[in-house]
Amino acid sequence: MEILKAIHLQKYYGNGENTIKAVNDISFSIEKGSFTAVVGTSGSGKTTLLNLIGGLDYADDGEVVIGGQSIMHMGEEELTIFRRRNIGFVFQNYNLISVLNIYKNITLPIRLDGNKADEEYIRHICKALGIEEKMDCYPNQLSGGQGAPSGGWKDYRG
Ligand SMILES: Nc1ncnc2c1ncn2[C@@H]1O[C@H](COP(=O)(O)OP(=O)(O)OP(=O)(O)O)[C@@H](O)[C@H]1O
Ligand SMILES: [Mg+2]
Numbered sequence: 001m002e003i004l005k006a007i008h009l010q011k012y013y014g015n016g017e018n019t020i021k022a023v024n025d026i027s028f029s030i031e032k033g034s035f036t037a038v039v040g041t042s043g044s045g046k047t048t049l050l051n052l053i054g055g056l057d058y059a060d061d062g063e064v065v066i067g068g069q070s071i072m073h074m075g076e077e078e079l080t081i082f083r084r085r086n087i088g089f090v091f092q093n094y095n096l097i098s099v100l101n102i103y104k105n106i107t108l109p110i111r112l113d114g115n116k117a118d119e120e121y122i123r124h125i126c127k128a129l130g131i132e133e134k135m136d137c138y139p140n141q142l143s144g145g146q147g148a149p150s151g152g153w154k155d156y157r158g
Pocket of ligand 2: 046047048092
């Protein structure tokens with residue numbers, strides 16, 4: 001089953017002579033349960049593409065279909081709810097909330113959605129990731145790879 005489809009996606013920055021064609025007529029589809037890596041040199045448009053297919057930014061042209069639903073024509077609020085329920089996004093600069101512990105950071109989207117997190121399931125996943133001992137820590141107490149915003153590698157654009 002196709003979980004994601006990008007159809008003739010386009011995103012340009014700037015205009016006139018300074019136009020940067022960050023994503024220029026990109027089409028592909030991804031099967032449910034598969035792993036896909038987007039590879040390219042710095043500045044080649046990976047983050048721009050992920051922002052489009054993750055519903056964080058709108059394309060200039062083209063279509064993104066997730067689980068059969070087109071997200072390009074959703075309004076801000078509809079898209080926010082769709083994102084919260086369907087998309088997990090790990091930012092280049094993490095964007096963890098420093099005043100919440102790790103467990104609360106992980107479960108924040110579920111709680112914002114008015115639901116109760118399945119604690120047992122979340123602990124199971126954290127164990128697989130090797131961070132089960134860190135659930136009560138705060139983001140600045142983690143290493144870069146564990147997800148901390150400082151001490152680890154950062155996107156140079158911040
Ligand atoms: N908000 C923006 N305004 C103008 N230009 C932008 C903006 N965001 C990205 N760009 C430009 O678009 C191009 C693609 O950038 P993008 O961040 O998608 O690259 P990337 O492949 O993720 O790079 P990296 O590997 O360094 O993270 C670059 O030329 C970048 O300078
Ligand atoms: Mg990037």
